[in-house]
């Protein structure tokens with residue numbers, strides 16, 4: 001179900017029947033007054049307003065159908081449920097108003113026959129576009145049991161004159177609740193009807209089966225609540241709509257005293273009143289705004305009548321209640337009750353919705369979904385006009401983002417410049433720091449400040465050379481790095497630094513921190529600019545070529561328009577026309593000249609005679625001659641004009657030809673230009689592809705270089721450590737040597753003390769031998785130490801080939817040089833020491 005309408009209250013109409021014969025016989029008078037032109041009724045001191053009012057001095061009862069019921073028939077065709085409910089005391093005219101006792105008599109009035117008629121008339125007009133399936137059911141609630149009035153298997157029973165009640169032999173029908181809370185009647189007959197007559201026959205046969213009986217108040221009193229239901233199914237394509245129209249004729253409320261009911265009839269009356277009381281309670285519950293808002297309980301389950309009317313009262317239905325009242329003063333009390341009861345019903349709020357077949361509704365929903373998805377798909381594919389506004393907004397967003405991107409790029413460039421200077425300063429500081437560390441280490445190792453300074457200067461040079469080498473490598477790396485790869489792989493690369501197997505972060509030449517920032521600073525600068533330039537060049541060239549092409553198109557258009565002008569007039573026809581005209585003129589001229597010759601001849605003959613007649617003729621001839629001469633000269637002028645026109649035409653023809661040539665030339669140019677554009681685009685594309693390849697290659701190379709650089713740095717670090725250790729060991733050896741010399745000197749002094757003095761020649765010899773010994777020991781120590789170091793070094797390195805091997809050799813040379821230096825120093829120091837201690 002879908003398309004929920006807004007809540008609509010139950011409409012209430014009051015139908016006041018006229019005083020009937022029995023009432024008149026007992027002298028009843030009219031106790032109800034009606035406010036003219038208003039749906040307002042007054043009884044005693046009570047006044048009530050309704051939606052509609054009929055009978056008495058108000059509107060005629062025949063208008064009930066048009067005002068109240070016809071809109072419900074419309075609603076039924078629009079798939080809304082509808083209900084007409086006739087309520088009132090016994091004998092107040094409910095059956096009469098509803099037409100439930102229809103017996104096939106065409107003239108009999110009532111709402112149901114009119115509804116049937118209208119439905120079938122409309123079905124007839126709509127049958128081409130819609131498939132209808134109309135079914136009817138007719139049930140009654142008699143003594144709190146539901147009976148099927150259309151059950152064909154049930155004998156009609158017999159009518160006993162004593163009770164005047166029809167007692168059919170039948171089985172009550174069970175009320176069932178559907179999963180969705182709807183109410184159904186198990187096994188109720190619901191025959192399909194094709195015509196009004198068919199429906200009417202079910203109505204009349206059902207009404208015959210209805211329980212009726214005679215009371216003091218009504219000789220044909222309905223002893224049951226009857227519900228005639230028309231179910232209409234409409235199929236329009238895949239859409240299936242289904243709605244129900246309940247036409248309810250309630251049993252009348254009654255007072256046993258007045259109806260004179262006893263026994264069976266009394267029991268019936270009690271049941272009737274019980275059902276109506278339950279209905280009253282439901283109406284009260286639904287009509288009380290406060291209770292409704294609080295979601296209070298509505299006692300639908302208190303009676304079968306209220307259960308069956310659940311949807312009609314406060315549910316999914318458009319409902320009209322017709323309160324039937326008798327105007328007789330004898331019924332004043334019941335009439336007042338009915339008016340109060342029905343007035344409350346006006347407060348009931350229903351919410352009718354279009355009833356769609358669940359499967360059809362599902363299909364419809366799915367179809368809507370498919371349509372929506374298809375629209376979305378088209379939009380995302382870009383081959384639909386799409387939601388134009390959305391595209392505009394997105395375009396605007398893109399342009400804003402592009403502008404902000406350009407700004408950010410500018411900012412990035414500025415930051416890059418600043419960052420570069422910072423990086424330079426950081427590098428300087430780094431070098432200085434490393435130099436100081438070396439100095440401190442050296443001092444700690446017991447070296448004098450002079451030595452430290454000289455060592456430090458050498459270290460500084462070494463550090464500087466390494467730093468500069470690193471810088472060169474970094475630049476090389478940056479150059480190789482692609483601008484595009486930087487953005488994506490930068491983070492990964494930076495992360496790699498942290499995981500570096502050599503622990504570069506903690507190394508003396510710690511460029512792990514600076515390097516990525518430097519990478520960042522320079523990222524995309526040079527290659528990006530190069531690419532940008534190339535792309536800019538390409539786009540400006542394309543633009544230029546496009547402009548040229550447009551210019552050519554414009555020229556072409558212009559020339560073709562001119563051409564059209566010329567070609568509009570068919571040149572051959574015009575020329576033909578001019579030539580023909582010229583020829584005609586020529587002939588005319590010849591004829592005129594002949595005539596002139598003839599006249600001249602006649603004139604010469606005439607001039608020889610002196611006859612008056614001849615003179616007159618001469619005069620005539622002369623006049624004619626003159627006119628012919630004038631004609632000839634006129635003709636000549638025309639001929640000249642025609643010749644001019646012909647010449648002009650020839651010129652035009654030439655111009656046309658020129659134009660045609662020019663158009664051909666422009667067209668050729670255009671083709672050439674288009675080819676050029678195509679070629680240029682192709683070239684650019686190829687360039688881009690090769691550039692991308694190059695970039696990939698460079699990235700690869702960059703990564704390799706980077707890796708090598710890391711290895712170099714690690715090697716360097718290891719060498720530094722080796723050197724440091726070696727210098728420590730050398731100083732230890734010196735110390736040991738000093739001790740050795742000291743002990744020897746002491747022993748020699750002792751020897752001298754024991755053996756007496758010796759000459760200065762012997763002392764010098766001892767000194768020289770000692771010095772020699774010291775140097776030899778030192779050299780031997782250092783060499784063995786160096787060899788040991790070499791053996792200890794990673795055997796894998798010796799296996800590496802190519803550039804790795806070169807670099808390794810370079811490191812070894814450095815190491816040897818360093819050792820040599822140390823050796824020399826130590827040897828000198830040894831000599832100095834030996835001299836001092838001599």
Ligand SMILES: Nc1ncnc2c1ncn2[C@@H]1O[C@H](COP(=O)(O)OP(=O)(O)OP(=O)(O)O)[C@@H](O)[C@H]1O
Pocket residue numbers: 016017018020061088089090091092093094095096097218220221222223250251252253324
């Ligand atoms: N508008 C009317 N004009 C003339 N006669 C009417 C009108 N309404 C009802 N009557 C007559 O009043 C009598 C009682 O009417 P009806 O049987 O329709 O009452 P009821 O409300 O259905 O009674 P019950 O509840 O006992 O079945 C009938 O004889 C009927 O012809």
